[in-house]
Amino acid sequence: MICAEALQDYGLRALGIGERLLPQTDISLCQQIVLIGSGMMWNVYFGILALGFGFFFAVALAVAKASPARLIRKPAEWFIFIFRGSPLFIQFFMVYEAFVMLPRVGIEFTFLGVEIAAETRWFARAWLGALIVLFLNTSAYTAEIFYGALRNVPKGDLDAADAYGLSGWKRFRRITFPTTMRLAWPAYTNEAIFLFHATALVFFSSFPAFQQRGDALYYANYFADRTFNPFVPYPIVAFYFVVLTLLIILIFGRINVRLNRHLPNGQRTRLRIRPQLMR
């Protein structure tokens, strides 16, 4: 069958495995669906890693922003303002140019017994450079969400913690942090959806698609340019993203239920999905 052929040729094309040339003429529907789906791997890769690393940095940033010490608070405030106040698109451009200017050096080191030759050139590649930008960006947005939640932790909970003799790190870990997560989770779900959508920008900013290994939108745009027919590739991308969004809502919804499991039904925070915002 032709579809199986397309799957074999282009299923892993976004990773550089399979047919080298992209389809040129007589582009079939199968080829479009397979190739755009293959590009989705990049969107998922960027989204998961940026979100995963960003979470921990965001917690640190939020705590720093809530700190009474000026020296800790001010840098966090500025970091959040800069990354939330400017377009992600410009951030991509700027960081890319900065990485291109880096001197070309390579370092070799052994990690878990494996020799790794790391090069600064990697920073100018999308898989690392764009990931760093997305990581910093989502950290800033998430930190603002966590900061808001941190300030809304009920005072009674903290008083109760004091009464039980909890303080410092223990109080943070057992009382403040879980409540913050519970309060922040609905907004954080939106941020996650948001971030996955933002990954579509990567190959449209200055990061080049090395050997035409691009993300879903990169291939969709390629097909739209080739066939001059936007009505097929773009709805395919839209479909993939809707599925991805639903998947995120499902996973985050599960976590939300778990975070709220100790509360009576009426007091639980509901997920309100409003993923329509761009950065």
Place this chain on the structure above:
Amino acid sequence: MFAFCTDPATLDPLRWFSCYLTNGAHFLFYQSFLVVFALLAVTAPVSLAFGFAAASASRSHILPVAWLGKLYTAMVRGVPDIVFFLFFILVLDQGIEYLRHQIACPEWAEEIRQGANFLVCPEARTPSSNAPQWVHEVYGFSLAVFTYAIVFGAFCGNVLYGAMRAVPHAQLETGAAYGMSRAQVFWRILVPQMWIYALPGLGNIWLILIKATPLLFLLGIEDIVYWARELGGSRNSVYQYPHPDWRFWYFLALLVFYLCLTRVSEIGLARLTGHLSRGQATAAGDTLRKAAT
């Protein structure tokens, strides 16, 4: 610009920069900032109008109209906006040409879609191939504005629909009890009061709109991103002002520009919120009332 700019190679750095930053290409760069403001100035009211229409339609008692409004506002959820940008700009372009084709040359026998080509008769080309350059530019810009308005109109529709539902229902019932018709209740009671509930959401959309303006570059407009890339690229000694790759510094300037724009907007929105809160049945309005007496 300045008289001493005739031979830049001999100048000291300060004068060199004052000449460099005022040459012709840089003035085009500065003008492109006006494109950003023009886009903001046109898109904001148009998308607000789209959003208002969508929100009113969603509340309609005629089911198909309500569905249409809800479909429009739901359309942009779940899909990255950039997909819509790239999609609509092509669809609008082809749609306009197709319509003009149907009107201008109805007896055209050939297929419009021939494989990878989209061919309409020469009279339907928009803008026509012998039109001056500025027509092409204005046409491209209008398409971009319309694309923005469609996407952001859906965002606004969402916010306004929520705001309309947030107006206390008792107020509307009071209007009805005084014998007002549905239209009167809508225009005289609902619309004047909904803005304060809509403002946080609309403010958010405004900030997002600001941050979406660099995407004009993707729609093929010569905007600030285009010029920053053009001017920043390295120039060898053939050029009058040779310099290494300065694109980083140009983008840094754009970043600062957007940060300032965001900050100014935030301050403006805070003032507007205070202004609209006067006399409202909200906590902020109550605080204002107490402060006045």
